[in-house]
Amino acid sequence: MSTIGYESWAVDLADVGPVYPFQGYEVLMVILGVAFWLFFHRIQFVREGAHLEKAKHIGDAEKVAKALERY
Template identity: 50%
Template structure:
């Protein structure tokens, strides 16, 4: 079953034209991918910084240490 009307792939592909979807939008896809990638890193860094700060605050207060000692 052919979705592009070709009977055989035994032809010169430069004469065929587009053989994959969204041809010509590669630059846009790369830009969107880079924006997503950088945005993910920014959000991940913010989340991890907040988590580390919460851990450090708990460590400074000593509450977690007292709870751990009191359990045993």
């Protein structure tokens, strides 16, 4: 099964052009990759923010403030 439309590799590859799978989907893959990247960072930002808010209410407020100053 070929994903580039060639049944035989017995051709001059200089005339073939791109020989990687899923040719023609480069723009779609970039859009999906960037969307996933932004979605992942948004989820991480929200989860870490919730974690830090929860940590503020646990234990001594001075210790938490001192720990957060280092970072």
